[in-house]
Amino acid sequence: MRIQLLLSVLALSIFAGSIGAQDTTHRFLACGQKTYIMEPDGEPSWTYPAATRDGYVLDDGTIVLTLSKSKKYRGGAVISIAPDGQEKLIWKGTQSEVNSAQPTAEGTFVITEAGDAPRLLEITAAGEVRTEFPLACQTQNHHMQTRMTRKLADGTYLAPHLLDFAVFHYSSQGKVLDKLETTLPGDPEQKIHTWPFTAIRHGDGHTLVCCTHGNRVVDFDDQGEIVWTLTNEDLPGDWLQDPCGAQMLPGGNIVITSYAAGRSDRQAPKLLEVTRDKEVVWTYRDDRQVGIHHFQILSTNGDRLDGPIMK
Known part of the structure; x- marks a missing residue:
């Protein structure tokens, strides 16, 4: 195991050599087929030998990972x-996939399971179920049911449902309160291109949504109207390639991951940071032919990010 980790770190160090000097630097956790913490100088300081779908680094240094399904964990x-390397199983998936796990301020974890009976659970660190309810998404395609589900400050939940083409807002008891349709206006045939993946509630009821395959990021106001959109027309190139994950930084900038970047187009960044005026202020590239599924920015220009993790 130790040799494997060292080899992974060495490989990432070599591949990260294409990162140029930038005024902005970030330290971040990357999740995907490769899982690692990348330092601002392009050197990884930590790797994990398994594919992941979501991840968080807590204030005390504990890392929480949502593992992809594997021989060891058939359902994710x-x-x-822990900071000392001690690994603990919080939840073993019981269906097809576990797609996200959000640590809450109460010390619980909000997770989703995909399968014949898709559901949301909020569990304790010991695996005790505190909340459970079914998700109102399609059941034919398990993998395309839901992604980054998050608990909001008022105790309700946001759950992007990909093939339902909408972000669903659930009450604490599982009732659908409302939903944000991500279909392109006036063109029902474009539904297949507007799969919502990450939804971030911010400000006065706004919701930032990453739409994979549509290659766009949109911001809805509290009335459900789109008030801001980022597409490849706003960028120097086709840099949005399956924009799965995003994080809103304390200053208002948005970091976005393009999951497909690096497979065919080595010039497209895997992470990019933009201002609300759509100015690109930071990018991350490497030579690996696998993308970053989701991530967490841990520090900017050497300063640790404080406050709620908005991703």
Whole structure:
């Protein structure tokens, strides 16, 4: 195991050599087929030898990972890794996939399971179920049911449902309160291109949504109207390639991951940071032919990010 980790770190160090000097630097956790913490100088300081779908680094240094399904965990899993390296199983998936696991301020974890009976659960660190209800998404395609589900400050939940082409807002009891349709206006045939993946509630009821395949990021106001859109027409090139994950930084900038970047177009960044005026202020590239599924920015220009993690 130790040799494997060292080899992974060495490989990432070599591949990260294409990163140029930039005024802005970030330290971040990357999740996907490769899982690692990348330092601002392009050197990884930590890797994990398994594919992941979502991840968080807590204030005390504990890392919470949503593991992709594997031979060890046929239905996926959620684990925590203490600063001393001690690994603990929080939840073993019981269906097709576990797609996200959000640590809450109460010390619980909000997870989703995909399968014949898609559901949301809020569990304790010991795996005790505190909340459970079915998700109102399609059941034919398990993999395309839901992604980055998050609990909001008022105790309700946001859940992007990909093939339902909408972000669903659930009450604490599982009632659908409302939903944000991500279909392009006036063109029902474009539904297949507007799969919502990450939804971030911010400001006065706004919701930022990453739409994969549509290659756009949109911001809805509290009335459900789109008030801001980022597409490849706003960027130097086709840089949005399956924009799965995003994070809103304390200053208002948005970091976005393009999951497909690096497969065919090596010039497209895997992470990019934009201002609300759509100015690109930071990018991350490497030579690996796998993308970043989701991520967490941990520090900017050497300063640790404080406050709620908005991703």
